[in-house]
Amino acid sequence: SQGIIQRDETPMEKEIARLHRANFEFSDIFYFCRKGFEAIVEDEVTQRFSSQELVSWNLLTRTNVNFHYVSLRLTVVWVIGVIVRYCFLLPLRFTLAAIGITSMIVGTTMVGQLPNSSMKNYLSELVHLTCSRILVRALSGTIHYHNKENKPQKGGICVANHTSPIDAIILTNDGCYAMVGQVHGGLMGVIQRATVKACPHVWFERSEIKDRHLVTKRLREHVADKSKLPILIFPEGTCINNTSVMMFKKGSFEIGGTIYPVAIKYDPQFGDAFWNSSKYSIVSYLLRIMTSWAIVCNVWYMPPMVRKEGEDAVQFANRVRSAIAHQGGLTELPWDGGLKRAKVKDTFKEEQQKNYSKMLVRNGSIG
């Protein structure tokens, strides 16, 4: 994405060497001072936690940050747009969504009554697929699936980049997955309880989530059973604004089995799918989604990957992440999505400082 300040990409070593010719040490502070100010004006990471800025306006006020009153004609067009979106599209979509969710709950409860058999699995898949499709229509979703031959198989783990809660619906529109997640209360909880009767989704209690070994064990058991549907996991752990892929948590990559990476890229021109959970609640987020023009996205299924010999979970996670970023045209950031709420770990800080002092030693300034 376009930055707002001009950055000098000269590596630290070169720039400090240049400054040293002028005036020893007193000048080193220049480099870090400037870098510090650049970071304060604009930094790579925090801008990923707010919505992507658009080059041209798509008539939604929410993306109107750069735009002001331009002309009467445009305002009139915008007002018409508002009426269409709120008075026609919203009620229509809301009705569809209600139908979709009700069918899901009723359908899966009914299928759940059947004894375990191949018929039950078939019906469960049918119900899940149909309701997913209704829900995608409810969001006016237009999804292009690429490379369908690489669709995740049973007994595998499907891994994708995370932008919003509707990512799951985007994927289940085209195939059946076993969801993984925490048990919620309210409507979500009702849906979870109903669907788990029909299909072996993996829902964890809040207390169980804390125990990493328990989580890994349960997922391993699921994956080992080749007749079970592929698990769907979002390893970033939080919603990112769809311009970059952040650090993948290694837990998903320790389970073993085949990983099926999937890249999801939304087209921001029709509606912003990113959920900024620190700014909007889920309800206001869904309202915004339902009053956008549409949700348009591309989904790329990628060839399966397995952990190589001698590769540890972190390296494997990074390899998968690179592949997803490359396919989706997203930039890769080594940062943890948890930075949305937490501070940088000290280990990262030390790296930079170690580099600087190594340089001083090399330049013979010590001793």
Place this chain on the structure above:
Amino acid sequence: CPGSSPPVTSHLSLPPTVTSEQIEHLHRRFKQLSRDQLTIRKENFDSIPDLEFNPIRGKIVHAFFDKRNLRQESDGLADEINFEDFLTIMSYFRPIEMNMDEEQLDRFRKEKLKFLFHMYDSDHDGKITLQEYRNVVEELLSGNPHLEKESARSIADGAMMEAASICVGQMGPDQVYEGITFEDFLKMWQGIDIETKMHVRFLNMETIAHCY
């Protein structure tokens, strides 16, 4: 954003080439850092991951709250700063304009050097003493656990000697060099163009296509 417009800044001494777009960008950035409050405190700078890398992070954040930099009459540190103060500090990093005359350039340069001087002079007494300089070097090298304190000290001592020789010339054996005053500091930088190194340049914003 339709809801809030940035505050009026016409009374600040900003050069005409700082566009209202840039001010808006900075305002948005300010709101992001302040989490939609009217003022920023030191803690708000903790949310910038890129800044964590910086060894002199403490000094940079400190500089934002230093009353000397905020052009306030009193001394010491402010608890919180508003957007106007934020812009005041940012103005220390504005790039040179083509149409500046001699006097303006000189003032410009002095301002930037004064900012830097304040960073070193942490006790606000107008002099950079050996101890203050040692503190800065130690901070710059703080990340490397293998570097002993002695090495940091010897760097600092060496640099101060060099500074002393520029400022005072030959010193007698029993002369004590008290510290670098601002005039000495200026002398050290004579002939070296720091203006090109101490600035943050905004990219040229493409103006939005007019829908006429």
